[in-house]
Amino acid sequence: MDSVINIIKHFLQNDELEINADTRLAEDLGMSSFELMELSCEFEDEYDIKFQTDEMINFQSVSQIYEFLKARAVFE
Amino acid sequence: MENRKKTVYELLSYACEHFGDVNAICRNDLNITYKDLFEIVKLRAIMYQREGCIGKYIDIKPELSIKFLIEFLSLSMAGAVVVLHEPGLRLQEFDVPVFKYVDPEKSIEEECLNFPGNNENDEEYQNISENEICTLIFTSGTSGRQKGVLLSQKNIITDAMLGYKTIGIEALKPGDRTIPVLPVFHMFGITASMLSPIYAGLSLCFIEDIKYLSRKINIIRPKILFLVPMILKALLAKAQQMLERGVIQEQYIKEKVFGGADIVVSGGAPLADYIAEGFEKYGIKVLNGYGITECSPIVTVSNHIDYKTGAVGKINNLYNTKVVIHNGCILVGGDIVMEGYYTEEENPFIFIDEERFFNTKDYGLTDDDGNLYIRGRDSNLIIMDDGNNISPEEIENRFEKYAAIEGVIVYPGKVNGNNILCITVKPTNEIIGEYSLDEIKSMVNIIIKEVNAALPSFKMIKKAVIRTEPFIKTGLNKIKRIEENTNGQCD
Structure with missing residues (x-):
């Protein structure tokens, strides 16, 4: 989970953000759909996977991203 | 007088002659000059002519890529009819006699892009007339079923030149960059974002997916972008x-x-003023345009110096194009107008002084300077009991600026036998996730009151429905009205 949170902080260019599993991407972090689409590129780089263009838009919380990545067995 | 280009061959030949050493196509690991592009395309065009593709319908996989562009140009130059359609469209339902299916990713070897070689078979190329059909494109069908539009070589090349000239040739110089990101099953994605740049000698810098736009934009540093609202x-x-x-x-x-982009050309759907003003604030000009597939598609586009927010450019008569307002409707005549429909449709042409005009069925008006303003589509027009005519788009556009709203659709309904205007509102997913339905209703009511306050009483929204499911949309993100339940069942 920590690595997912760090990627989001890095993407938003703010290490001070308080992010946990329950943090909501749009409501709490103010991320637009376009930014979510872009955020998927960061996960692609980190975990060598591919997202569909708008796959990320459906995620509402940090834990949903984590579960999705876990299901794709990206974590060691 | 300027030498008109009227075929794909003439366009590429011109680009090769004038911008030969300029990069036509760029990708991380690949640069193709205009000279090499011409050679690659010519070689493939000859190959397709040998295969008997002249005049035949070729179904091409509609995915934006360098190889798609090359195959589109090659097949067009060969004289084939390239069939463009949304992914998933069943061509059999339209009785299109497909001669060949081309998947550009498979049909072109990567080495072919790096080593075009010298074409020694020039004399083998069979010239294609400007009047030959070049493209059969199925419209996205916002207001009805899909129509097959037949466009000739002259139609699309004239339109590509018109787009570039209208924006203003001095705004761009050969080698300036652009990033094609629009879907290739819409003519805006073909003519405006790829063929016009070729005529201008721009470098088309391809990215793998639109989601990489932000991270690539700073590396590519485009001068101009072609985008949808x-x-x-x-x-x-x-x-x-x-x-x-x-x-x-x-x-x-x-x-x-x-x-660092200076210019963004917007098309494909109505552009809300606040978006253009927002970009202007950051020093970027948004040039709004108006088009329709049947006109290849650019009809008007704003000039980079002489433009007006809210307008879609000035009516001009470049390259035999004629735009007139007739009984409130925009009519277009000249070389950009399609040859006809492939599918059976009502005759869309009307004749004025023996001149053929295409009736766009879009309502428009002009100001004293010739700026064109779009007022909505004829087929969407709502006729109220009291005889008032209302363009739903005019009201819908007023909801564009509200961040809480993803989309709306306005339609007529009845309450106690009286004709009223209704609206279905789809809030953003963020709003749906954050607030209860009652809270959303209150929020929407406040917005409707605000919009109504600026409207005459006959245009005011009287009933609203909230929906949580996304609207069904076309590839350019326009709501498909026909597929929405807008039969007046207001809550």
């Missing part, structure tokens, strides 16, 4: 979010978020 809105929202988070200052937005 949905993407413009998303980019603007992103810039505003970054400002709010304090990670960027306003004066750096143009450089850091938009890669």
Whole structure:
């Protein structure tokens, strides 16, 4: 989970953000759909996977991203 | 007098002659000059002519890529009819006699892009007339079923030249960059974002997917972009979010978020004024345009110096194009107008002084300077009991600026036998996730009251429905009215 949170902080260019599993991407972090689409590129780089263009838009919380990545067995 | 180009061969030959050593196509690991592009395309065109593709319908996989562009140009130059359609469209239902299916990713070897070689078979190329059909494109069908539109070589090449000339040739120089991101099953994605740039000698810098746009834009540093309002809105929202988070200052937005681009051409759907004004604030000109597939598609586009917010450019008569307002409707005549429909349709042409005009069925008006303003589609027109005519788009556009709303559709309904205007509102997923239905209703009511306050009473929204499911949309993100349940069942 920590690595997912760090990627989001890095993407938003703010290490001070308080992010946990329950943090909501749009409501709490103010991320637009376009930014979510872009955020998927960061996960692609980190975990060598591919997202569909708008796959990320459906995620509402940090834990949903984590579960999705876990299901794709990206974590060691 | 300028030498008109009227075929794909003439366009590429011109680009090769004038911009030969300029990069026509760029990717991370690949540069193809205009000279090499001409050679590659000519070689493939000859190959397709040998295969007997002249005049035959070729179904091409509609995915934006360098190889798609090359195959589109090659097949067109060969004299084939390239069939463009949304993914998933069943061509059998339209009785298109497909001669061949081309998947550009498979049909072109990567080495072919790197080593075009010298074409020694020039004399083998069979010239194609400007009047030959070049493209059969199925429209996205916002207001009805899909129609097959037949466009000739002359139609699309004239339109590509018209687009570039109208924007203003002095605004761009050969080698300036652009990033094609629009779907290739819409003519805006073909003519405006790829063929016009070729005529201008621009470098088309391809990215793998639109989601990489922001991270690539600073590396590519485009001079001009061709986008639809949905993407413009998303980019603007992103810039505003970054400002709010304090990670960027306003004066750096143009450089850091938009890669220093000076011009964005918007088309494909109506553009809300606030979006154009938002970009203007960051020093980027948004040139709004108006088009329709049947006109290849660009009819008007704003000039980079002489433009007006809210207008879609000036009516001009470039290259035999004629735009007139007739009984409130926009009529277009000249070389950009399609040859006809492939599918059976009502005759869309009317004759004025023996001259053929295509009736766009869009309502428009002009100001004293010739600026054109779009007022909505004829087929969407709502006729109220009292005889008042209302363009739903005019009201729908007023909801564009509200960040809480993803989309709306306005339609007529009845309450106690009386004709009223209804609206279905789809809030953003963020709003749906955050608030209860009652809270959303209150929020929407406040917005409707605000919009109504600026409207005459006969145009006011009287009933609203909230929906949580997304609207069904076309590839350019326009709501498909026909597929929405807008039969007046207001809650």
